[in-house]
Amino acid sequence: MVDIARPGLARRLDRAKTAAVATMGIKVRALRDAGHDVVSLVLGEPDFATPANAIEAAHQAALRGDTKYPPYDGTRALKEAVQRQFRRDHGLEYALDEILVSNGAKQILFNALMATVNEGDEVVIPVPCWFAYTLMTRLVGGEPVLVSCPQNNGFRLRPEDLEAAITPRTKWLMLNYPNNPTGAVASRAELAALAEVLLRHPHVWILSDDMYEHLYYSEERYATLAEVEPRLRDRTLTVSGVSKTYAMTGWRIGFAGGPKDLIRGMGAVQGHATAGVSTVGQAAAVAAMDGPQEGVAERTAIYRRRRDYVVDALNACPGISCHRPEGAFYVFPDIAGCIGKTTAGGRLLNTDEDFANALLEEQHVALTHGAAFGMSPYLRLSYATDEASLAKGMERIAAFTHALR
Numbered sequence: 001m002v003d004i005a006r007p008g009l010a011r012r013l014d015r016a017k018t019a020a021v022a023t024m025g026i027k028v029r030a031l032r033d034a035g036h037d038v039v040s041l042v043l044g045e046p047d048f049a050t051p052a053n054a055i056e057a058a059h060q061a062a063l064r065g066d067t068k069y070p071p072y073d074g075t076r077a078l079k080e081a082v083q084r085q086f087r088r089d090h091g092l093e094y095a096l097d098e099i100l101v102s103n104g105a106k107q108i109l110f111n112a113l114m115a116t117v118n119e120g121d122e123v124v125i126p127v128p129c130w131f132a133y134t135l136m137t138r139l140v141g142g143e144p145v146l147v148s149c150p151q152n153n154g155f156r157l158r159p160e161d162l163e164a165a166i167t168p169r170t171k172w173l174m175l176n177y178p179n180n181p182t183g184a185v186a187s188r189a190e191l192a193a194l195a196e197v198l199l200r201h202p203h204v205w206i207l208s209d210d211m212y213e214h215l216y217y218s219e220e221r222y223a224t225l226a227e228v229e230p231r232l233r234d235r236t237l238t239v240s241g242v243s244k245t246y247a248m249t250g251w252r253i254g255f256a257g258g259p260k261d262l263i264r265g266m267g268a269v270q271g272h273a274t275a276g277v278s279t280v281g282q283a284a285a286v287a288a289m290d291g292p293q294e295g296v297a298e299r300t301a302i303y304r305r306r307r308d309y310v311v312d313a314l315n316a317c318p319g320i321s322c323h324r325p326e327g328a329f330y331v332f333p334d335i336a337g338c339i340g341k342t343t344a345g346g347r348l349l350n351t352d353e354d355f356a357n358a359l360l361e362e363q364h365v366a367l368t369h370g371a372a373f374g375m376s377p378y379l380r381l382s383y384a385t386d387e388a389s390l391a392k393g394m395e396r397i398a399a400f401t402h403a404l405r
C-alpha cells in the first residue's frame with residue numbers, strides 16, 4: 001500500500017492508503033506502456049457488455065430530455081424498480097423513503113459510514129474483506145475491528161468470533177456474501193446463527209453488502225440477512241447494485257434499502273457531496289433490472305465454467321491450494337507452499353506480496369496479494385476475464401510455480 005498523506009492535505013488522509021488493487025493497476029499500465037503483454041487478473045469488473053436494452057433506455061432518456069438535476073435520493077422509476085427487485089429476490093418490502101440510490105454501492109457504503117460513525121466508533125469487519133471497508137472506516141474516524149475468518153470455516157464468519165468482537169463501541173457489522181475476495185457464501189442457517197448473536201446486541205447495525213448476490217453457483221437461492229431474520233430488518237442496511245450483475249460498472253448505480261432515519265441521514269451526506277445520480281444511468285438501471293433476466297443466468301453459467309477451470313489449473317501448480325467458491329468471480333488460493341522458495345529470476349518469496357510482485361515482473365501476470373484483503377499468504381484472482389487471457393495467465397502461473405526452488 002502507498003501512503004497518500006502529503007503536507008497540506010487534511011490529517012484524515014493520514015488514515016487512508018491507496019488500495020493495493022489501484023497500485024497494481026499502475027504497475028500493469030507501466031509494463032503495458034513498455035510493450036509487454038500483461039495478463040491482468042486484478043479487477044473485479046465483468047468483461048461482458050452492458051445489456052443492449054439498458055443502453056437503449058439511457059439513449060431514450062437523454063432524447064426525451066431526462067437530463068436535468070435528478071432528485072438527490074434517486075428517481076421514482078428506479079426506486080420502484082429497486083422495490084420490485086427486493087420483493088422478487090428476497091421478499092423484502094421497503095417504502096420509497098426507505099430506499100436510496102447512489103453513485104455505485106461504494107457511495108452507499110461511504111454515505112452509511114459518514115452518516116453514523118463518530119470518532120472512535122468500531123466497525124466489525126470479517127476478513128478477508130474488500131479493502132474499501134477498512135479504508136472508509138478510517139477515513140470517517142472509525143476503528144476497524146478485523147475478525148479473522150479462516151479457510152477451515154470456508155472463510156465465513158463464526159458466531160463465537162462475532163460475539164467476541166462486539167463491544168459497547170461497536171457501530172456496524174459489515175457482511176459481504178458472496179464475498180470479495182473469497183467468493184464464500186453463508187447459508188441461511190449460518191446467517192441465522194449470526195443473527196442470534198446480533199439480536200443480543202441491539203446497538204449494532206448491520207450492513208449486508210450483497211453486490212454479488214446474483215453471481216451464485218449453488219441451486220439454493222441467495223438469502224440476505226434481513227430476510228433470514230426479520231427482527232433485524234430495522235437495523236440492517238441491505239446493499240446491492242447493477243455493476244456486477246449486469247456488467248454496468250461504469251454507469252455508477254448502487255442502491256440500498258434500510259430504516260427510514262438511516263436512509264435520510266445517508267441522503268443528507270449524499271446531498272452535500274454529489275447530489276443525485278446521473279439520470280441516464282438511472283434509466284439504464286431500470287431497464288436492466290426490469291428487463292429480461294436470461295442474460296444474468298447465461299453469464300453466471302460462464303463464470304461457473306471459468307471458476308472450475310481456474311480452480312483446477314491452480315490446484316495443479318506446486319505450492320498452491322485453491323478452494324472452489326460458491327459465488328462472485330474471485331478465487332483466493334492459499335500459497336503457503338510457495339513461501340520461502342526462490343523464483344527462476346532469483347527472488348526470495350517471503351510474503352504473498354513478494355509472490356505477486358515477482359509473478360508480475362517475471363511472467364507478466366497481475367493479481368492481488370492476500371494481505372491487501374487482510375489474510376496471508378493468499379492471492380486473489382478475478383476470473384471476470386475472457387477465457388483466452390485466463391488460459392494464458394494459468395500457463396504462466398504454472399511455469400512460475402514449477403520453476404520455484
Ligand SMILES: Cc1ncc(COP(=O)(O)O)c(C=O)c1O
Nearest residue numbers: 104105106130180211241243254
Ligand atoms: C464487495 C463489494 N461491494 C461493493 C462494491 C462496489 O460496487 P459499485 O461498482 O456499485 O460501487 C464492490 C466493487 O468491487 C465490491 O467488491
